[in-house]
Amino acid sequence: MTTRRSRPSTSAEPARRPVYLKPAEVAERFHTTVGNLSQLRFQDRGPAYSKFGRSILYAEDDVYAWVERSRYVPAHD
Template structure:
C-alpha cells in the first residue's frame, strides 16, 4: 500500500542566536560601538552630537562615551507605529532641513 499523502514541507528552524560581544554589555560605549549597534556611521553620530539630535553623551577629554541607558532611551523615544506618526515625520523634516543647511 502506498502513502498518497503529499510530503510535508521541511520544518523551518532559525539559527541559534549569536552571542552578544562583551564590549556591547558594558555600561558605557564608545562612538564606534554605538554606531555599530545602531547601524549608523560614526560620522553620523558626530553630526547628531553637533545638532543635538542623537543620544546624550559624556565628553571626557578627547573621549566621547554614551551610557547604554541613554542610547536605549533615545531609541525608545524614536519608536513609530506608522509613517504618519508625529515622531517619524519630525525626524524626516529635521533630516531634510539638515541637508539644506550650507
C-alpha cells in the same frame, strides 16, 4: 535609654554600574556610522553623551532610551 538605629536593608539588589559605549560601538550596534553620531551630537538630536577631553562615551541605557523616544508608530486605517 538610647534607641538603636536600624541599618538599611542590604538584601536589596546592589546598584548596577552603567555600561559605557564608545561611538564606534554604538555605530556598530545600531547600524550607523561614527560620522552620523557626530552629526547628531552637533545637531543636539542624538543620545545623551559624556565628554572627557576629546573622548565621547554613551551610557548604554541613554542610547536605548533615545532609540525608544525616536520610535515611529505609523497610523493604521
